[in-house]
Amino acid sequence: xxxxxxxxxxxxxxxxxxxxxxxxxxxxxxxxxxxxxxxxxxxxxxxxxxxxxxxxxxxxxxxxxxxxxxxxxxxxxxxxxxxxxxxxxxxxxxxxxxxxxxxxxxxxxxxxxxxxxxxxxxxxxxxxxxxxxxxxxxxxxxxxxxxxxxxxxxxxxxxxxxxxxxxxxxxxxxxxxxxxxxxxxxxxxxxxxxxxxxxxxxxx
Numbered sequence: 230x231x232x233x234x235x236x237x238x239x240x241x242x243x244x245x246x247x248x249x250x251x252x253x254x255x256x257x258x259x260x261x262x263x264x265x266x267x268x269x270x271x272x273x274x275x276x277x278x279x280x281x282x283x284x285x286x287x288x289x290x291x292x293x294x295x296x297x298x299x300x301x302x303x304x305x306x307x308x309x310x311x312x313x314x315x316x317x318x319x320x321x322x323x324x325x326x327x328x329x330x331x332x333x334x335x336x337x338x339x340x341x342x343x344x345x346x347x348x349x350x351x352x353x354x355x356x357x358x359x360x361x362x363x364x365x366x367x368x369x370x371x372x373x374x375x376x377x378x379x380x381x382x383x384x385x386x387x388x389x390x391x392x393x394x395x396x397x398x399x400x401x402x403x404x405x406x407x408x409x410x411x412x413x414x415x416x417x418x419x420x421x422x423x424x425x426x427x428x429x430x431x432x433x
Contacts, residue, residue, distance in 0.1 A: 333422060
């Protein structure tokens with residue numbers, strides 16, 4: 230059975246149950262009709278969302294690009310990230326299962342995340358909590374070291390990735406060279422960043 234046929238059966242079943250419930254409550258004909266129309270509208274909206282999910286995904290990607298998020302496409306094991314209007318490459322990345330918008334930056338030596346992102350992803354400081362000094366474009370800041378158990382970008386996944394954590398990063402999280410170096414290759418073609426895994430191997 231196709232997904233669309235299963236969806237139709239589910240919607241019909243839901244409407245039958247709703248009609249049975251309304252009838253059992255001994256409501257007036259007018260109330261039953263109004264409730265049934267409401268359920269029909271809900272069912273129609275659900276049908277439109279399901280049958281047009283590809284178009285809605287493209288629309289979401291377009292809105293994301295205008296908002297400065299950029300778009301991420303998967304072609305097999307290859308991930309393609311389009312440049313955002315701000316001239317950077319942004320992607321939705323999962324850190325230990327927690328999804329976060331991150332800047333993919335080959336100019337950053339190590340992956341850097343905010344204290345809030347670390348907390349939400351369950352990433353704790355290691356090394357006794359001793360701070361490290363990091364030089365950034367805005368000067369030197371102190372940070373703590375941590376490790377992400379899993380980092381997933383599209384179809385690409387790596388494990389046990391070193392990160393630095395600091396509240397000084399604000400709401401900017403950066404995926405640095407220590408991640409990119411684990412890939413089979415990465416390159417920029419025009420306005421697209423192309424990430425490819427190592428052949429026949431998990432990124433580690």
